Amino acid sequence: MSKKNTFPTKGDVIARTPDPAVRAILEHLDQAGIETSFDRFDAQKPHCGFGLAGTCCKNCHMGPCRITPKSQRGVCGADAHLIVARNILRWTAAGVAAHGARGREVMLALKGAAEGALDLPILGPEKVVATAKAFGIFDENKAIPQMAGEIALILLEDLCRTIPGPHRTLEAMATPERLSVWKELDILPVGAYHEVFEALHRTTTGTDGDWENVMRQVLRCGLAFAWSSVMGSAVAMDCLYGLPKRSRVSTNVGAITENTVNIAVHGHSPVLVAAILAAARRTELIEEAKEAGAETVRLYGICCSGHSALAKFGDVTPLSNAMGAELVLATGALDLWVADVQDVFPGIMDVAACFHTRVVTTSDSARLPGAEHIAFDHHHSNLDQADQLAQRIVRRGIQAFGERQAGKVFIPPARMDAEVGFSVENITATFGGADRLLEHLQSGRIRGVVNLVGCNNPKVVYEEAVVKVAEELIAHDVVLLTNGCAAFALLKMGFCLPEGVTGAGDGLKSVLGPLNLPPVWHMGECLDNARASALFKGLALTAAEPLRRLPCAFSSPEWSNEKGLGAALGFRLLGLNSYHCIAPPVAGSDKVARFFAEATRETLGSVMVVDGDPVALARRIVADFDERRAALGWAPCGPPASARLMALQQEAGHAHAHAHGHPHHHEHP
Numbered sequence: 231m232s233k234k235n236t237f238p239t240k241g242d243v244i245a246r247t248p249d250p251a252v253r254a255i256l257e258h259l260d261q262a263g264i265e266t267s268f269d270r271f272d273a274q275k276p277h278c279g280f281g282l283a284g285t286c287c288k289n290c291h292m293g294p295c296r297i298t299p300k301s302q303r304g305v306c307g308a309d310a311h312l313i314v315a316r317n318i319l320r321w322t323a324a325g326v327a328a329h330g331a332r333g334r335e336v337m338l339a340l341k342g343a344a345e346g347a348l349d350l351p352i353l354g355p356e357k358v359v360a361t362a363k364a365f366g367i368f369d370e371n372k373a374i375p376q377m378a379g380e381i382a383l384i385l386l387e388d389l390c391r392t393i394p395g396p397h398r399t400l401e402a403m404a405t406p407e408r409l410s411v412w413k414e415l416d417i418l419p420v421g422a423y424h425e426v427f428e429a430l431h432r433t434t435t436g437t438d439g440d441w442e443n444v445m446r447q448v449l450r451c452g453l454a455f456a457w458s459s460v461m462g463s464a465v466a467m468d469c470l471y472g473l474p475k476r477s478r479v480s481t482n483v484g485a486i487t488e489n490t491v492n493i494a495v496h497g498h499s500p501v502l503v504a505a506i507l508a509a510a511r512r513t514e515l516i517e518e519a520k521e522a523g524a525e526t527v528r529l530y531g532i533c534c535s536g537h538s539a540l541a542k543f544g545d546v547t548p549l550s551n552a553m554g555a556e557l558v559l560a561t562g563a564l565d566l567w568v569a570d571v572q573d574v575f576p577g578i579m580d581v582a583a584c585f586h587t588r589v590v591t592t593s594d595s596a597r598l599p600g601a602e603h604i605a606f607d608h609h610h611s612n613l614d615q616a617d618q619l620a621q622r623i624v625r626r627g628i629q630a631f632g633e634r635q636a637g638k639v640f641i642p643p644a645r646m647d648a649e650v651g652f653s654v655e656n657i658t659a660t661f662g663g664a665d666r667l668l669e670h671l672q673s674g675r676i677r678g679v680v681n682l683v684g685c686n687n688p689k690v691v692y693e694e695a696v697v698k699v700a701e702e703l704i705a706h707d708v709v710l711l712t713n714g715c716a717a718f719a720l721l722k723m724g725f726c727l728p729e730g731v732t733g734a735g736d737g738l739k740s741v742l743g744p745l746n747l748p749p750v751w752h753m754g755e756c757l758d759n760a761r762a763s764a765l766f767k768g769l770a771l772t773a774a775e776p777l778r779r780l781p782c783a784f785s786s787p788e789w790s791n792e793k794g795l796g797a798a799l800g801f802r803l804l805g806l807n808s809y810h811c812i813a814p815p816v817a818g819s820d821k822v823a824r825f826f827a828e829a830t831r832e833t834l835g836s837v838m839v840v841d842g843d844p845v846a847l848a849r850r851i852v853a854d855f856d857e858r859r860a861a862l863g864w865a866p867c868g869p870p871a872s873a874r875l876m877a878l879q880q881e882a883g884h885a886h887a888h889a890h891g892h893p894h895h896h897e898h899p
Contacts, residue, residue, distance in 0.1 A: 237271075237275065237277070237688065237690075238689075238691045239272055240256065240269060242691055243268055243688075244257065247692055247693060247694065248693055248697045248723055249482070249644065249719070249722055250642065250644050251482055251484065251642040251722075252554065252693070254642040254644075255483070256268065256557065258560060258640050259556075259557075259560050262560075262584070264560065264580070264581060264584055265580070266556040266557065266560075266577065266581065267553060267556060267575060267577060267688065268688060270577065280296040280297070281815065282815060283314075283816075283818030284314040284317050284814075284816050284818045284822075285310050285314060285818030286317075287304050287316070289316065289433055289434065290306070290434075292305040292306065292435075293305060295313070297309070297310040297313060297818060306436060307439075308439070310818050310819045311441040311819040312440075312441045314441075314815075314816050314819035314822045315441040315444040315448070315819070316432075316433040316438075316444055317815065318445075318448060318795070318814065318815070318816055318822065318826075319429050319432065319433055319445075319448050319451070320433055321795050322455070322792065322795055322796055322799065323426045323430060323451050325451075325459075325791075325792035325794075325795055325796030326422050326426050326454050326455045326458075327426050328459075328792060328793050329459035329463060329756075329757065329793060329796070330389055330422045330423070330426075330454075330459035331571070331595065332570075332571055332572065333389070333459055333466065333757070334386070334463075335501055335606070335610060335613075336463060336467050336470060336499075336501055337382050337386050337462070337463070337466045338382075338386075338610055338613060339466075339501045339613055340352075340378055340379075340381070340382040340385075340466045341379060341383065341386070342614070344378040344379030345375075345379055346375070347614060348613055348616075349614070349617070350470065350616075352375060352469065352470060353471050353472035353542075354469045354471060354472040354473060356473070357468040357473060358374050358377050358378045358469045359377070361465055361469060362377040362381060364402040364403060365384055365402050366402070367380050367384075378469055381469060382469075384398050385458075387421070388400070388421055388462055389421060389422045389423060389459075390423040391420055391421030391424060392420075392421070392423070392424060394420050395420075397419055397420075397458075399458060399461055399462050399465070400418070400419070400453065403457070403461060403767075404457070405771070405776070405777070408776075408803070408804060408805070411805075411834065412453065412803070415446075415449065415833060417446060417453060418453065419454040419457075419458075421458065422454040422455070422459055422462075425447070425450050425451045426451070426454070428447060428450075429447055432444060432447055441821060442825075445825055448799070449799070452799030452800055452802070452803050453800075453803055455796035455797075455799065456763070456799070456800030456803060456804075459796070460759055460760050460796075460800065464757045464760035464761070465760075467500060467538070467757065471500065471504060471542045471543075472542060473653050473655055474541035474651040474652065474653045474753070474754055475541070475544070476649065476650070476651040476652065477544050477649070477650060477651050478647055478648070478650075479544075479546075479547065479548065479648055479649075479650055480646070480648075481547065481548050481549070481645070481646050481647070481648050481721045481722050482644045482645050482646055482721075483550075483557075483558060483561055483641055483645075484641065484642060484644045484645030485547045485549070486530065486547070486561060486564075486641050487528060488563055488639060489525050490524050490526050490528045491522070491524045491566075491627050491628050491630075492528055492563055492564050492565050492566075492627070493506070493510065493527065493528070493529050493530070493564075493566045493568060493623075493624065493627040494529075494531070494532050494536075494558065494566070494567045494568065495530070495531060495532065495535040495568045496532035496536075496552075496555060496569045496570070497532075497533060497534070497569055497570030497571050497572060497573065497574055497592075497593075498535060498538075498570060498571055498573070498755065498756070498757075499535065499592070500535070500538045500539065502592050502606065502616055502619060502623075503535045503538065503568075504539060504543065504616075505619065505620035506529070506568065506620040506624060507543055507545060507546065508617070508620065509617065509620040509621045509624045510528075510529055515527060515621065515624050515625070518628050519631070522628050522631050522632055523631065523632065524631050527624060527627065528547065529546045530547045530549050530558075530564070531546045531547065531548040531549060532549060532551075532552070532555050533550075533552045533555070533572075533573050533714075534573075534715075534755035534756050534757070535568075535570060535755075537713065537717065537755035537758075538755040538757075540754075541753075541754040541755075548717075548718060548721055549718075551685065551686055551714075551715035551716070551718045552575065552715055553685070553686035553687075553688070553692060554686075554692070555578055556577060556578055556581045559578060559581040559582050559585060559587055560581060560585065561585075561640055562585040562586075562587075562635065562638035562639045562640055563634070563641055565587065565588065565627045565630040565633075566588050566589075566590060566623070566626055566627035566630050567587050567589045567590070568590050568623055569589060569590070569591050569592070569601070570591070570592045570593045570596065571593045571596045572596070572793075573715070574596060576598060578598075579598055579599065579600050579601065585635070586630075586634065588626060588627075588630045588633075589601040589602070590602045590603070590604050590626060591603050591604075591605060592604060592605045592606065592623070593605055593606060594607055594608040602626065604619055604623055604626075606619075644722070646723065646724055646727075647727060648722075648724075648726035648727060649726050649748055649752070650721075650726065650752040651752070651754075652711075652752055652753050652761075653753065654761055654765045657751065657765065658768070660747065664768045664769065665772055668769055668772045668773055670741050671864070672773075672864045673865050674707075674859075674864065674865035674866055675707065675740055675741045675867075676707055676708070676737065676738060676741055677706055677707040677708050677735075677737070677781060677855050677859070677867045678708050678709075678782060678783065678851075678858075679708070679709045679710075679711065679765070679781070679782045679783075680708055680709075680710050680711070680782070680783045680784070680851060681710075681711045681759065681762035681763075681766075681801065682699060682700060682703070682710045682711065682712050682720070682786075683714050683716045683759060683762075683785075683786050683797065684696075684714070684715065684716045684786025684787065684790075684794050684810075685714070685715045685786075685789060685791055686716075686788045686790060687788045689790075689812050690787070693718075693719035695787035695811045695844040696716045696719045696720065696787050696788060697719050697720070697876065698844035698848070699785060699787050699809075699845075699848045700719075700725055700750065701725075701874040701875045702844070702845050702848035702849065702852075703848050703851065703852070704725070704731075704738060704750070705733055705734065705735055705873075705875075706735060706848075706870045706871075707736075707737040707738040707867055707868065707870075708851070708855070709738065709742075709749065709751070710725070710749060710750040710751070711750075711761070711762045711765065712726075712751070712752055712753065713752070713753045713754050713756055713757075713759060714755055714758075715756070716787075720750050721752065723875075723876065723879075724879055725748065725749060725750040726748045726750050726752050728743075728747060728748050729748075730750065731747075731748070732875065732878050733871060733875025733876075733878055734749050735867075735869070735870050736868055737867060756797070759797055759800065759801075762784075763800070763804060766780070766804065769782065775862065777806060777835075778804075778834075778836060779861065781854075781855035783801075783806050783807050783808070783851055783854070784797070784801035784807070785808065785809040785810070785847070785851065786808070786810055787809070787812075787844055788811060789812060790812075798838070801836075802830060802834055802836045802838065803834060803836075805834060805835035807836050807837050807838070807851075808839070809838075809840075809847050809851055810839070810840050811840070811841065811842050811843075811844055812842075814826060814838075826838050839851075
């Protein structure tokens with residue numbers, strides 16, 4: 231296939247990455263002869279055309295079967311449409327399981343805290359009250375722990391229901407308009423566990439042979455993903471740990487300090503990470519760190535564990551998404567790497583060994599050969615031991631501090647401040663109400679709102695697509711929400727600072743400037759897509775319009791895994807278009823591809839748009855927003871900004887270097 235040779239190389243990443251620290255560390259690793267995911271991606275080329283098209287079936291051992299002009303059906307008789315549909319259903323089911331599995335842990339923790347079985351305070355009483363009211367279980371005579379316990383049981387039931395019944399989270403929190411659509415399509419889920427169970431059942435040998443029926447199950451899994459695995463998990467987290475708190479932090483590898491015990495938390499599960507953060511603040515452990523020669527203990531965030539803890543508690547420095555984890559390890563300045571679940575690539579072990587970084591795994595779901603295992607067990611029977619486990623883990627970091635090899639420490643100076651901790655509640659309060667935010671949209675000062683998220687994918691230059699989409703959208707007066715892996719690029723490159731409005735259009739400047747707000751609102755980890763959907767819902771209810779009519783959208787330019795597909799589906803099911811630079815593996819079936827891209831316009835009110843050019847993709851979003859605005863009769867928007875944020879920052883950097891006599895270069899990445 232012609233596309234086999236169009237993916238970027240590691241050399242392209244070095245030449246074009248928006249982050250100078252990525253360039254510096256990749257060159258540093260090249261000199262040391264240490265491979266990373268970028269090298270392994272190059273070694274995989276040319277990629278399998280059948281895999282890219284989704285037309286390879288391995289669901290039984292009569293194959294694997296692949297669809298070609300010569301062989302248009304598998305051994306069982308499945309054609310390309312059925313094979314592609316079955317493969318994408320298994321992808322979707324895996325996403326439901328991924329977010330649901332780690333969500334279950336925090337739901338169990340909320341239940342244990344409510345019952346007094348765990349020594350955990352319930353830090354989100356306001357979220358408990360709001361959720362109890364939504365579920366219809368609020369009573370002024372009930373104590374917060376009692377309501378929290380009832381909420382935990384509802385969330386767990388929606389997650390694992392086997393006897394058909396109402397999905398209470400979905401019915402309490404979705405809009406009536408959407409509920410009507412989903413009921414008419416017969417895609418309301420029984421429960422997350424059941425829909426994953428059913429998805430695997432339908433795709434086994436000789437079961438569901440109708441590609442359209444298989445795709446209906448994809449939509450059911452999409453709803454289970456959005457309303458149990460994501461929304462249910464996010465509700466439990468906010469009840470247990472409280473709402474995000476606005477703060478200003480430093481990001482990127484230049485924020486690593488050498489004279490401290492440095493512990494990275496990597497993954498997605500918040501329960502033990504929250505305990506590790508508390509342990510790192512304990513006086514006796516800080517004294518032990520000082521006795522070992524360090525000033526204190528510091529935590530650094532990789533992927534979503536860091537985002538989550540940062541938003542709730544502070545004191546975590548966000549460094550990198552999953553794709554860049556090996557690059558952070560290559561600084562040689564991390565003493566301990568704490569890995570829980572998801573987006574923890576096995577390749578980190580080789581890089582960690584080169585720099586004498588200890589690795590500890592903390593979940594029975596995700597072990598790594600060569601790592602020490604200090605974890606919750608398979609039955610979560612030791613959730614009540616989180617504090618003891620956390621203290622053991624921090625002490626491992628203190629012990630490892632003395633083993634750090636000073637000659638191998640390499641920390642590029644790239645560093646950026648960022649503002650984090652946005653929520654629906656504090657955004658609404660900042661604007662003085664959802665009606666005021668809506669007024670800015672109606673007037674054209676804000677063109678629209680996009681949730682810009684997603685993991686990274688080496689099929690495009692690392693972080694480039696996210697940055698280019700972001701700077702083009704804010705130049706057209708679009709407010710951005712972000713979370714998870716994509717957020718790191720925006721944090722590192724200045725989009726999450728009020729100064730980022732220099733790259734915005736006049737309309738957005740006039741709104742955000744007086745409020746001292748950045749053009750990108752960082753909402754936390756990937757589960758915090760729930761915050762974006764809640765903000766969209768609030769705008770729809772305030773406008774008295776269905777979401778499918780509003781200038782709101784979802785974009786994951788660099789998406790790469792099953793959870794990313796689930797996230798896109800979750801917003802598509804709300805009636806919002808999704809926009810990507812990478813196509814899903816469905817090209818082998820024109821029918822399934824059409825279902826994904828176009829056919830849902832009539833049923834869901836949304837489509838999927840794919841364009842490999844991130845600037846063109848952003849302009850498509852702008853054009854679609856203008857079309858929706860015109861249909862609503864809202865005011866037209868002004869022209870875009872003449873310059874883009876990255877160019878403005880580069881010019882400012884050159885001017886600073888000239889003024890202070892610093893060496894610099896004028897090449898543009």
